[in-house]
Amino acid sequence: MYNVMSAKAEEFISDEKIKECLSYAEENKSNKELIEGILAKARDMKGISHREALVLLDCELPDKNEEIFKLAKEIKDEFYGNRIVMFAPLYLSNYCVNGCEYCPYHAKNKHIRRVKLSQEEIAKEVIALQDMGHKRLAIEAGRTR
Ligand code: SF4
Numbered sequence: 001m002y003n004v005m006s007a008k009a010e011e012f013i014s015d016e017k018i019k020e021c022l023s024y025a026e027e028n029k030s031n032k033e034l035i036e037g038i039l040a041k042a043r044d045m046k047g048i049s050h051r052e053a054l055v056l057l058d059c060e061l062p063d064k065n066e067e068i069f070k071l072a073k074e075i076k077d078e079f080y081g082n083r084i085v086m087f088a089p090l091y092l093s094n095y096c097v098n099g100c101e102y103c104p105y106h107a108k109n110k111h112i113r114r115v116k117l118s119q120e121e122i123a124k125e126v127i128a129l130q131d132m133g134h135k136r137l138a139i140e141a142g143r144t145r
Contacts, residue, residue, distance in 0.1 A: 028058075029058040031055070032061060035056065035059055042071060088138070090125055090126065096143050096144070
């Protein structure tokens with residue numbers, strides 16, 4: 001059932017797996033040997049798994065955190081050089097059940113019109129963004145139950 005390579009959300013989003021990965025990161029946040037292994041793998045620039053990324057994000061060893069920041073900068077420089085890569089946001093929907101205070105789409109905001117784009121509207125938006133010269137899109141959507 002759980003398949004990180006699947007393109008179907010119901011196959012790769014598993015609450016149980018997410019919790020298991022969070023626990024794994026919590027248990028290993030000071031595991032120097034494991035963290036060094038993940039950093040060595042990251043240095044090859046062929047990618048690390050989401051579990052490994054979680055361990056690095058949770059790392060509580062100051063010297064390893066310095067190494068993580070330094071390596072992240074080196075990898076960023078190697079991939080992108082000295083430039084800023086911009087993503088154009090494409091909102092598919094602004095319905096949301098959450099309450100993030102910085103966001104105007106939070107559920108308690110009763111002053112905005114809620115919209116969910118149709119397939120045709122999404123196609124039009126993508127073409128318009130492409131015609132403006134955008135090459136990268138960040139797909140955004142509020143959260144529903
Ligand atoms: S749209 Fe995203 S950021 Fe905004 S309230 Fe919902 S979950 Fe939070």
